[in-house]
Amino acid sequence: MVRFVRTRRRFLELAGSGAVVGIAGCLGGGGGEQETETETETTTATEAADDDHDEERPEGVSxxxxxxxxxxxxxxxxxxxxxxxxxxxxxxxxxxxxxxxxxxxxxxxxxxxxxxxxxxxxxxxxxxxxxxxxxxxxxxxxxxxxxxxxxxxxxxxxxxxxxxxxxxxxxx
Ligand code: SF4
The missing domain is CATH 4.10.490.10 (High potential iron-sulphur protein)
Structure with missing residues (x-):
């Protein structure tokens, strides 16, 4: 009974958190680890934004x-x-x-x-x-x-x- 990632609102929250990590990375003067984390978060949010109109669905349901x-x-x-x-x-x-x-x-x-x-x-x-x-x-x-x-x-x-x-x- 697994559900797919939650709605557009959830995606926007993810996008928001990516932005925050990104800013934190800049302000912190930047270890490589932080930059990598920022990239990952941003990619996730972007991919999610592409799926903007995808309603979440139960697993296996077309x-x-x-x-x-x-x-x-x-x-x-x-x-x-x-x-x-x-x-x-x-x-x-x-x-x-x-x-x-x-x-x-x-x-x-x-x-x-x-x-x-x-x-x-x-x-x-x-x-x-x-x-x-x-x-x-x-x-x-x-x-x-x-x-x-x-x-x-x-x-x-x-x-x-x-x-x-x-x-x-x-x-x-
Ligand atoms: S009629 Fe059905 S789809 Fe419409 S608001 Fe009620 S439960 Fe939702």
């Missing part, structure tokens, strides 16, 4: 699978955290629902801070320890720190479910 599925079997028809059943034949693409990192969505004025997949009614939490869940409405793997335009609070969804009788009424 980009196509990550974006469009199929998701692992335990998620395929699972219930979301507000009891919505996932229908693998009736899902939105991520593009269609403005799927993106929650922080970016806040910056773009698309949503309020604090709203993300992890606290959305449609989210199906991680079941296999890889850090990703799924969604009852959107295809592919879902990071709890992402967001989309279908976000709905769990409380609202549960209230609606209560009014409508909920899924258990259909099952019974």
């Amino acid at each position: 980009e196509e699978e990550f974006e469009h599925g199929p998701v692992p079997e335990p998620y395929r028809t699972a219930l979301s955290q507000a009891n919505e059943r996932r229908d693998p034949d009736d899902l939105f693409t991520k593009e269609a629902v403005k799927f993106q990192e929650a922080d970016d969505a806040v910056e773009a004025g698309l949503t309020e801070a604090g709203r993300n997949c992890g606290n959305c009614a449609e989210y199906i939490p991680d079941k296999n320890g890889d850090g990703f869940g799924a969604c009852a409405k959107v295809e592919g793997y879902i990071d709890p720190e992402d967001w989309c335009s279908l976000w709905e609070s769990i409380e609202e969804a549960e209230a609606e479910e209560g009014e409508n009788g909920g899924e258990t009424a259909f099952v019974a």
Whole structure:
């Protein structure tokens, strides 16, 4: 259950640390060892910057699978955290629902801070320890720190479910 290196923000942190080491190397008057370390850090950050748009993915999962599925079997028809059943034949693409990192969505004025997949009614939490869940409405793997335009609070969804009788009424 190994995860790839963490997101663009993490890459920027790495870039930042490389810069700091670089400055420290200059100010310190420079042993060869420090210069070598600086070079290594900078290279790592540069490589990371090249991967800027690569979303982290669980090991062994292709980009196509990550974006469009199929998701692992335990998620395929699972219930979301507000009891919505996932229908693998009736899902939105991520593009269609403005799927993106929650922080970016806040910056773009698309949503309020604090709203993300992890606290959305449609989210199906991680079941296999890889850090990703799924969604009852959107295809592919879902990071709890992402967001989309279908976000709905769990409380609202549960209230609606209560009014409508909920899924258990259909099952019974
Ligand atoms: S915010 Fe969108 S993608 Fe995330 S769990 Fe909710 S409906 Fe699914």
